[in-house]
Amino acid sequence: MFTGIVQATCELVALEKRQGMHTLAVRLPAELREGLTPGASVANNGVCLTVTRVEDDRVFFDVMEETLSLTNLGAIALGCHINIERSLTFGKEIGGHLLSGHVQCQAIVTRVTEVGEQRDLRLSVPKRWMKYILYKGFVAVNGCSLTVGEVFEDGFMLHLIPETLRLTNLKDAVTGTQLNIEIDSQTQTIVDTVERVLAARQ
Incomplete structure (x- = not known):
């Protein structure tokens, strides 16, 4: 779950395009990488994606074909800046409204x-x-x-x-x-x- 309160705009620093799937590498600041492990959920332009690996300041995500066709992640290019939000931690203030990260x-x-x-x-x-x-x-x-x-x-x-x-x-x-x-x-x-x-x- 997410709140719709964007925490940072982060640069797309690597993009690997394969048949039916793209892998994105986004450069996240240290405060957003704290405690971030593979399997965690992060909203990228409002799309809930799963962290596949973390290397230094780069966080990697796989984006499947359906998501690529439905969202603007299919059209982003190197150097683009993506709205980033870590998943909701219960007990924290909700400043926006509850989101699933499932773009319609x-x-x-x-x-x-x-x-x-x-x-x-x-x-x-x-x-x-x-x-x-x-x-x-x-x-x-x-x-x-x-x-x-x-x-x-x-x-x-x-x-x-x-x-x-x-x-x-x-x-x-x-x-x-x-x-x-x-x-x-x-x-x-x-x-x-x-x-x-x-x-x-x-």
């Missing part, structure tokens, strides 16, 4: 607007997922827990404060950038339950 889809940035020090991103999302994205509701974007600022038929708006831009790779988003989306599981459960109840009454 990708959004495409269709507009970027600078509003003083704030930045607004308009995102386009596949229609099937829009019923779960609600005004003032939670959504995880590249692993970052954010509040939906406005909802449209085909997408939604994010209002990013300077601190979010400083701490995450959302500052690099431009028109056409693809971002990983994990919808709020509680919202999905409520919407699906209501739909089933209404369908049963018809």
Whole structure:
């Protein structure tokens, strides 16, 4: 489990592409490597990946074909910076909302607007997922827990404060950038339950 509070943006320093799988090597700072062992879960751009090995300051992850096709990890290149979050430790403060690290889809940035020090991103999302994205509701974007600022038929708006831009790779988003989306599981459960109840009454 994760909270959507990105702890660092870390550089992809090695990338091995094989049939059906890529191996990523991400350079993590010492504080994020502390106690990190093979088998641990780490969110990379919001995708829950398993640590396969740790060598000096590099942490390795294998990414399977389905994940490569569903998320933006299939398109990253050397030198890219990835949002990193270690898995939740119980007893710690939860500053965002609970996440599983299971990305449902990708959004495409269709507009970027600078509003003083704030930045607004308009995102386009596949229609099937829009019923779960609600005004003032939670959504995880590249692993970052954010509040939906406005909802449209085909997408939604994010209002990013300077601190979010400083701490995450959302500052690099431009028109056409693809971002990983994990919808709020509680919202999905409520919407699906209501739909089933209404369908049963018809």
